[in-house]
Amino acid sequence: MSFGRPRGERADAARNRERLLQVAREMIAEDGTDRVTMDGLAERAGLGKGTVFRRFGSRAGIFVALLDDDERALQQRVLSGPPPLGPGADPVQRLVAFGRERIAFLFDHHAVARAALDTGQPVPARDRTLSGLHIHMLLREARRAGRLDAADLDSLALQLTAALEGPLLLYVTTAEPGRGAARTPEPLAESWQMLVERVCSPAASTTR
Numbered sequence: 001m002s003f004g005r006p007r008g009e010r011a012d013a014a015r016n017r018e019r020l021l022q023v024a025r026e027m028i029a030e031d032g033t034d035r036v037t038m039d040g041l042a043e044r045a046g047l048g049k050g051t052v053f054r055r056f057g058s059r060a061g062i063f064v065a066l067l068d069d070d071e072r073a074l075q076q077r078v079l080s081g082p083p084p085l086g087p088g089a090d091p092v093q094r095l096v097a098f099g100r101e102r103i104a105f106l107f108d109h110h111a112v113a114r115a116a117l118d119t120g121q122p123v124p125a126r127d128r129t130l131s132g133l134h135i136h137m138l139l140r141e142a143r144r145a146g147r148l149d150a151a152d153l154d155s156l157a158l159q160l161t162a163a164l165e166g167p168l169l170l171y172v173t174t175a176e177p178g179r180g181a182a183r184t185p186e187p188l189a190e191s192w193q194m195l196v197e198r199v200c201s202p203a204a205s206t207t208r
Contacts, residue, residue, distance in 0.1 A: 017055060020045050021069055024062055033115040036062060063116035067109060071130075074105055078134060091141035092200045095160075098134060099192040100185075102164045107185040110172045117169070132161045147200045156199070163192070 023045040027036050038059055042052040056062045083089030084097040106113050136157035142148040150156050172183060 013055075016047060016051055017065070020047065020052065020055060020062075021066060024066060028112065033063065033111050036115075038062070060116055063112045066112050067116055070109060070112075071105065074101060075130060077101070078130070090147075091138045091145060092147055092196060095135065095138045095142070095196050095200070096193045098131075098138070099160075099164060099196065100189045102131065103168065103185045103188050103192060106164070106168060107172055107183075110169060114169045131164060132157060135160050142200050150199075160196075160199075163195070 020041060024036060024041055027041065027044065036059070038052050038056070039049060041062065042049045045052075056065060077085050078098060078101075080086060084093040085101055086094075089097070136153060139148060139150070139153050139157055139160075143150060143153070168188065171188070
């Protein structure tokens with residue numbers, strides 16, 4: 001989850017971006033994410049291959065851009081919406097609400113989110129996406145409020161962020177043996193709330 005469109009984007013570049021995202025959505029709706037390629041997107045959009053590569057960098061970058069575009073509404077609710085997701089609530093409540101919203105979002109966008117994982121790129125040591133930054137900020141606020149006793153917030157934020165990313169996507173997109181029904185986000189949302197409340201419990205801090 002990142003901060004969306006780059007600042008200072010030229011008008012022609014913005015038009016190309018919107019055109020490419022629109023065409024990518026059409027291709028996904030018709031044939032799924034597996035059929036979307038850099039060359040295919042360029043051809044169908046009527047743009048040069050260089051434009052597509054400069055815009056997205058890699059095939060995974062196409063899906064990252066699609067997620068960024070779809071996440072803007074969630075970003076706005078996180079940054080300036082009503083509590084508990086937005087400002088004004090207890091930091092632990094905000095952390096629970098954020099995880100629940102993120103899980104629901106990934107359930108709704110699981111195919112694109114999984115395609116956005118670039119296995120050819122190294123895993124960053126620290127998450128600087130909006131998810132990582134937001135979780136780190138809320139943990140810091142929880143510690144200031146006496147709700148959390150943790151010296152290394154970077155490691156804790158990284159682990160909590162990871163709980164809302166890759167492993168979750170694998171869980172969502174892997175069918176349960178012998179079951180045809182689709183998974184639902186509620187069990188994971190409940191587990192996330194339990195995890196956060198236990199991590200941020202004063203009792204948990206004093207028993208370590």
